[in-house]
Structure formats: structure tokens, C-alpha cells
Amino acid sequence: MSIVGIDFGSHTASVAIWYEEKNVVEVLADDLGSRTIPTAVAFRGDEIITGQAAISQMHKNANNTFDDVRSLLLSDSVANINVPLLDKDLTVQEVSSHFFRNIHNQIKQQVGKVVRDCVISVPKSLDEDIRKRLVESAQAGGMRVKALIEDSVSALMAHHLDEPSTAPTRTLVLDLGWSATSLSLYNVSGGLLFPVGTTTLSEASGCTFVNLVAAHCAKEFARKHKIPCDDNKKSMMRLRRECENAMKSLSTGAEATIDIDSLCEGVDYSSKLSRARFEDLITIPFMHLKNAINALLAQAGWSADSVQQVLLSGGGSAIPKVISTLKSMFPTAKFPVGRFEPSETPCIGACLHGKFLSQQGLIESAPTASPVAPILTRGLRIASAAGADSVEVLPVNTVLPVRVELNAALPAGQTKGFVQLLATAVELADAATPLGDLVFEHAAEGELRLVLAVSELGEISLEVVQSADQTVLANLTVPAAEA
Ligand SMILES: Nc1ncnc2c1ncn2[C@@H]1O[C@H](COP(=O)(O)OP(=O)(O)OP(=O)(O)O)[C@@H](O)[C@H]1O
Ligand SMILES: [Mg+2]
Numbered sequence: 001m002s003i004v005g006i007d008f009g010s011h012t013a014s015v016a017i018w019y020e021e022k023n024v025v026e027v028l029a030d031d032l033g034s035r036t037i038p039t040a041v042a043f044r045g046d047e048i049i050t051g052q053a054a055i056s057q058m059h060k061n062a063n064n065t066f067d068d069v070r071s072l073l074l075s076d077s078v079a080n081i082n083v084p085l086l087d088k089d090l091t092v093q094e095v096s097s098h099f100f101r102n103i104h105n106q107i108k109q110q111v112g113k114v115v116r117d118c119v120i121s122v123p124k125s126l127d128e129d130i131r132k133r134l135v136e137s138a139q140a141g142g143m144r145v146k147a148l149i150e151d152s153v154s155a156l157m158a159h160h161l162d163e164p165s166t167a168p169t170r171t172l173v174l175d176l177g178w179s180a181t182s183l184s185l186y187n188v189s190g191g192l193l194f195p196v197g198t199t200t201l202s203e204a205s206g207c208t209f210v211n212l213v214a215a216h217c218a219k220e221f222a223r224k225h226k227i228p229c230d231d232n233k234k235s236m237m238r239l240r241r242e243c244e245n246a247m248k249s250l251s252t253g254a255e256a257t258i259d260i261d262s263l264c265e266g267v268d269y270s271s272k273l274s275r276a277r278f279e280d281l282i283t284i285p286f287m288h289l290k291n292a293i294n295a296l297l298a299q300a301g302w303s304a305d306s307v308q309q310v311l312l313s314g315g316g317s318a319i320p321k322v323i324s325t326l327k328s329m330f331p332t333a334k335f336p337v338g339r340f341e342p343s344e345t346p347c348i349g350a351c352l353h354g355k356f357l358s359q360q361g362l363i364e365s366a367p368t369a370s371p372v373a374p375i376l377t378r379g380l381r382i383a384s385a386a387g388a389d390s391v392e393v394l395p396v397n398t399v400l401p402v403r404v405e406l407n408a409a410l411p412a413g414q415t416k417g418f419v420q421l422l423a424t425a426v427e428l429a430d431a432a433t434p435l436g437d438l439v440f441e442h443a444a445e446g447e448l449r450l451v452l453a454v455s456e457l458g459e460i461s462l463e464v465v466q467s468a469d470q471t472v473l474a475n476l477t478v479p480a481a482e483a
Pocket of ligand 1 (some may be wrong): 008009010011012013106176177178179180205206207210244247248249251312314315317318319341
């Protein structure tokens with residue numbers, strides 16, 4: 001049984017297919033060989049067009065073209081979309097389902113048969129209603145969603161860091177997409193992924209870079225021809241599209257040409273953009289990016305030298321300045337390169353997760369109606385004596401896997417200790433449920449650490465560790481079903 005991984009981006013989607021018979025993963029390519037599909041849907045005449053075809057006619061049919069169906073679907077403030085051509089409102093699920101239908105058809109064409117099961121890579125922290133909308137929309141388009149995973153987790157999976165043989169490694173994942181850059185820190189160890197910190201910034205993104213280049217070109221056009229075009233929606237739309245193509249070709253070439261017939265008031269625009277000029281134009285976003293990375297490291301208490309590997313994901317991470325900046329910030333880190341483009345990282349990771357589910361026999365039991373990322377269904381609390389007040393360590397809905405460390409100390413002269421692990425009450429009026437007790441003796445003086453971890457499958461472990469010599473004084477494991 002084959003399975004599909006979909007990177008559902010705000011700008012483009014990529015699709016990877018795992019062929020069980022051949023045990024290979026391939027990225028879907030359309031008739032023109034393009035491996036990225038713009039997440040766009042348009043209504044024109046009596047037809048519905050999607051992907052690149054929708055983008056290509058957008059400047060002539062802007063009101064009936066939706067170039068970022070993912071953002072519509074993921075926004076809880078948008079329920080319906082007015083389509084002037086149809087003179088009616090459609091639900092966002094319905095509009096986006098046409099996008100998934102296109103993917104469904106392209107897969108059928110490439111594989112030669114219908115493959116419905118898929119894993120979708122999405123940004124983090126989507127609430128339950130939004131997940132439901134996404135699943136409904138994919139389902140209406142002919143896809144059967146078996147799991148949703150976070151973009152940063154798919155990047156880790158694409159590089160096989162979820163395999164049990166992985167040595168402990170401090171990892172930074174940078175996903176430079178169209179709408180934002182997301183940065184995530186993970187402690188990766190023995191196949192477990194422990195999120196340490198994350199941040200998202202929209203100041204450095206494909207969209208900001210393209211807008212800066214387009215503003216530069218509009219200024220040049222106004223200077224040369226005395227015609228301002230920056231207020232002209234159609235001109236700017238075309239200019240932005242060409243600037244994006246120029247930005248992409250500057251990732252491999254030193255110079256790009258931007259040519260647009262009749263950009264504004266019948267006047268053509270033609271210009272060359274060097275890589276150096278492009279890098280100059282995006283200086284400020286890069287300052288934001290560096291500051292955000294430094295702030296995230298500081299928050300986690302990590303030095304740049306302690307980061308052992310950096311994974312680059314998202315289309316924008318092909319930009320040479322991104323790679324050189326990261327390499328200079330993390331001179332001792334490894335930059336693993338997969339056998340795929342950085343923009344394909346999330347779909348490959350999602351597909352490998354689907355392969356894992358399939359090989360483990362989990363695919364049929366994987367949720368279809370409303371799949372959720374693994375989360376804690378009850379909060380976890382800790383008390384220092386049975387019946388004593390407990391403190392919450394992990395709140396309900398914490399995304400799994402997770403691992404936290406707390407510092408603790410025994411009163412002076414005391415060598416025996418007690419820790420109780422509890423799950424928060426389901427109803428407010430109920431008391432928290434004890435899950436287990438840890439009793440330990442012979443603790444040396446000094447600091448202790450409580451290490452609480454919950455695996456992706458919900459197994460909880462709690463350890464008391466003596467900080468001075470890392471001795472584990474006591475530990476406790478609670479199988480998933482009991483928690
Ligand atoms: N080879 C390349 N060189 C430079 N930029 C590129 C390249 N390929 C893609 N991009 C740019 O990367 C950005 C889109 O990346 P990606 O497809 O990862 O975004 P997305 O996943 O749709 O967006 P988001 O993750 O924000 O939802 C676009 O601005 C695109 O122009
Ligand atoms: Mg993305």
C-alpha cells in the first residue's frame with residue numbers, strides 16, 4: 001500500500017509518495033516537471049483551476065482567484081469566501097477541497113492508481129477546529145488524512161532523526177517559508193525528539209524578500225519612466241511574480257533578468273538584478289533573523305557552539321545568504337543535506353512518517369475523522385508528599401513527545417525523599433489522580449533534578465537524578481493506557 005506525504009504550505013505544496021513495492025519515496029512532478037504546486041484555486045468561466053494554472057491567470061481574474069487557500073483554511077476568522085463569478089459564498093473547506101482534488105488527480109496520474117492515504121505537514125499549534133476543517137477539506141478532495149505532523153518534526157523525520165540509533169544531538173530546524181520563518185530547537189536522542197524552544201518570525205520570509213525586491217523595481221521603473229506603478233494592483237502582482245522567479249534563479253546564478261511587457265501604462269520594464277544587490281535589499285530581514293535565532297538560543301540556555309546540527313527546510317533556505325549566515329553563526333554544526341531539495345523536506349518527512357505508520361501496521365488505526373497530533377489529554381502534576389499540594393509541570397494539551405527538567409533540593413541534612421506524580425482531574429471538582437510514587441534514599445547533599453518525559457505514544461517516565469554525579473536515585477514508568 002502506497003502512502004503520500006503532503007507539505008501544505010501557504011504558498012506552495014509539495015507531495016511525496018512512498019511506493020511500498022519498490023520501497024522508494026518520490027516527489028510528485030506535474031506535466032511541466034514542476035515539483036511545487038502553488039496552493040491556489042481559481043474560478044474561471046465554468047471551470048475550476050488550481051496550482052500554477054490558477055496563478056498564471058490571477059492578474060486577469062484576481063477576484064475569483066484565491067492564491068493562498070491554506071491561510072484561509074487555517075484562519076479561524078474565515079468561514080465563507082465570496083466568489084463573485086458564482087455570485088455566492090462557498091465554505092473555505094469547499095474552495096480548498098479543489099486544491100486537494102488536483103493533488104489526488106495528479107497522484108493518480110503519476111502512480112497509475114488511486115492513493116488516498118496521506119500525512120500532511122502543517123505549522124504547529126493548530127487548534128482542533130482548524131485541524132478538523134483541514135481534514136474535511138482534504139477528504140472532500142479525495143484524500144484520507146491519517147496524521148498531521150508539524151513542519152519542524154517532518155524536517156527531523158526527513159533526515160531520519162526519529163530513528164532509535166540517533167545519538168543525542170542538539171538540533172536547530174530553520175524553515176524559511178513564504179509567510180514566515182520558523183525556528184525550532186530540539187534535543188534529539190535515540191529516536192525521541194524533545195522540543196526545547198520555538199519561535200516564528202514574519203519579518204524574514206519569502207514574501208518579505210519578494211516585496212522588497214518588487215519595491216526596489218517599482219522605484220527604478222518610476223525613476224526611469226516617470227510612471228509610479230506601486231499603487232497599481234495588477235502591475236505589482238505581475239512584478240512580484242517576476243521578482244520571485246528572479247530570487248529563485250539567484251540561488252544558483254549571479255545575476256537575474258526581470259522582463260515584463262507593458263508593466264504599467266503600456267510601458268515595458270526590463271532590469272537586471274545581481275545577487276549582491278539582492279542580498280543588500282534583504283539586509284534588514286536578515287538582522288531580524290539573526291536576532292531571533294540568538295534570542296531563541298538564549299531562552300534555551302544554549303550557546304551557538306553547543307548546537308550540533310542545523311536542518312534547513314522550506315524553499316527560502318536555498319538562498320545562498322541563508323546558508324552562509326547560518327554557517328557563520330554555527331561554525332561547528334553539521335548541515336546535513338538530504339537527497340532532496342530543502343523545499344521538499346516537509347513532504348519527504350510527512351511521507352516517511354506515513355511509511356512508518358504503514359510498516360508498523362498503524363495505518364488503519366490511525367485516525368481519519370479528526371486526527372490530532374499526540375497531546376497530553378490530562379495535565380501532569382508533582383507533589384512532594386502524598387496529599388500535599390501539587391504543582392502543575394505539564395499542562396493538558398502539551399504536544400508529545402515532551403521532556404522537562406526541574407531543579408529540586410532536599411532540606412539540609414535529609415537524605416530521603418518522596419515525589420508523587422499525579423494527573424490533573426478531568427472535572428474541576430475531582431481531585432488529581434496519583435499515578436505513582438517515587439521514594440528514594442541516600443541522596444548526597446546538593447541539587448537534584450526531576451526529569452519528566454512523555455513519549456509520543458503517551459508513556460510517562462519520571463526520574464530523580466542527583467545533579468552532581470548524574471546518579472539516578474529513583475525512577476518510575478507509567479504505561480500510556482494508565483495515564
Ligand atoms: N530555489 C529557491 N531559491 C530561493 N527562494 C526559493 C527557492 N525555491 C523557493 N523559494 C522561495 O521560498 C518561499 C516558499 O517556500 P515554501 O514553499 O517552503 O513556502 P510555504 O511552505 O508555502 O510557506 P509557509 O511555510 O510560510 O507556509 C517562496 O518565497 C519561494 O519563492
Ligand atoms: Mg512551509
